[in-house]
Amino acid sequence: MNDAITDTSGKARQGEELELDRLGAWLRSLWGEAAVRDLSAEQFPSGHSNLTYLLRVTGEAGDTRELVLRRPPFGNKVKTAHDMGREHRLLSALHNVSSAQQGIAEPYFEKAPKPVAFTEDEAILGAPFYLMERISGIILRRKTPAGLALEPATLSTLADRFIDTLVELHELPYEQIGLASFGKPDGYVERQVSGWAKRYEGAKTDEIPEIERVAAWLSANQPKTYGASLIHNDFKYDNLVLDPGDITRIVGVLDWEMSTLGDPMMDLATALAYWIQEDDPAPLQTYTFGPTNRAGSPTRAAMLEAYAKRRPGTVPDDMRFYNAFALFKNAVVAQQIYARWKRGATTDPRFEMMIYAVRMLGDTAENVIATGKL
Numbered sequence: 001m002n003d004a005i006t007d008t009s010g011k012a013r014q015g016e017e018l019e020l021d022r023l024g025a026w027l028r029s030l031w032g033e034a035a036v037r038d039l040s041a042e043q044f045p046s047g048h049s050n051l052t053y054l055l056r057v058t059g060e061a062g063d064t065r066e067l068v069l070r071r072p073p074f075g076n077k078v079k080t081a082h083d084m085g086r087e088h089r090l091l092s093a094l095h096n097v098s099s100a101q102q103g104i105a106e107p108y109f110e111k112a113p114k115p116v117a118f119t120e121d122e123a124i125l126g127a128p129f130y131l132m133e134r135i136s137g138i139i140l141r142r143k144t145p146a147g148l149a150l151e152p153a154t155l156s157t158l159a160d161r162f163i164d165t166l167v168e169l170h171e172l173p174y175e176q177i178g179l180a181s182f183g184k185p186d187g188y189v190e191r192q193v194s195g196w197a198k199r200y201e202g203a204k205t206d207e208i209p210e211i212e213r214v215a216a217w218l219s220a221n222q223p224k225t226y227g228a229s230l231i232h233n234d235f236k237y238d239n240l241v242l243d244p245g246d247i248t249r250i251v252g253v254l255d256w257e258m259s260t261l262g263d264p265m266m267d268l269a270t271a272l273a274y275w276i277q278e279d280d281p282a283p284l285q286t287y288t289f290g291p292t293n294r295a296g297s298p299t300r301a302a303m304l305e306a307y308a309k310r311r312p313g314t315v316p317d318d319m320r321f322y323n324a325f326a327l328f329k330n331a332v333v334a335q336q337i338y339a340r341w342k343r344g345a346t347t348d349p350r351f352e353m354m355i356y357a358v359r360m361l362g363d364t365a366e367n368v369i370a371t372g373k374l
Contacts, residue, residue, distance in 0.1 A: 237290025
């Protein structure tokens with residue numbers, strides 16, 4: 001595998017380093033002294049919410065195991081927004097861990113990372129955290145990695161696999177998996193609208209009238225619910241891991257922190273909101289999450305049509321509410337991130353620019369409401 005095109009980790013950002021002595025002691029308490037001779041940690045640089053680290057654990061026999069550690073952001077005050085136990089429970093269910101431990105079960109969704117361990121003991125790292133197996137591969141982000149050819153035909157095929165994977169997730173039998181209590185599908189849309197509006201008010205730093213108008217419109221124009229599914233709520237290219245030998249093959253889906261049971265149209269619209277296309281205005285091009293604006297990548301309308309063909313009867317004729325809500329939600333997330341920077345909870349320089357994303361997403365949501373254009 002060419003390291004130049006894989007998802008790489010590096011030195012932890014200042015103030016976000018892990019306490020390796022305490023972490024190593026905890027790991028030895030789980031696996032024994034011989035299993036943890038050396039321990040090192042690096043931080044994955046991307047992501048704006050929960051923090052993700054690569055651990056290399058070397059045993060006395062010289063074997064090295066790579067694991068990924070997830071923990072809430074430093075300075076976090078909203079525990080329910082960064083629930084490590086909830087993420088661990090979901091991944092355990094998707095991998096059918098309880099049955100798999102008996103050697104009799106296959107995972108329900110093998111593209112999810114396999115969980116390894118979880119603790120609520122904040123004395124170790126200052127917050128609950130969990131470990132999972134690393135899924136190695138290529139992750140497409142804003143800039144195409146050096147040495148990676150993305151031909152139009154490749155991007156077209158990958159977009160099809162993108163929709164296939166989202167449909168696969170939405171059609172999982174969540175009750176059979178043991179996730180019937182993972183969320184409350186009834187009233188999901190109403191709770192989302194009111195909940196994200198409250199989150200915005202809680203993180204508000206600037207007066208942005210377009211966000212206020214969008215929130216009011218969403219509250220007054222809620223549709224009926226289009227079924228219930230397990231939804232990811234952050235489905236985009238930079239949360240997918242691709243096979244280095246065939247980059248049209250998706251081998252991993254990451255960052256499940258916002259997943260729940262709810263209206264799958266909310267999930268679809270969120271994915272489309274991230275899908276910046278070639279003819280979008282220049283300001284939007286700044287916020288791509290992969291090569292969705294490159295030749296060969298379908299338009300948002302084509303992606304919506306592809307999903308509708310795979311799940312007939314599940315997509316409403318008018319998606320304005322869902323599309324506007326997805327943009328509003330992304331704006332609130334950006335506002336929360338900016339608020340953490342503004343209040344001094346993080347010094348990450350990326351976060352300072354998030355206020356511009358809030359304004360732009362508000363403008364785009366108003367345009368969707370007015371025109372219906374996806």
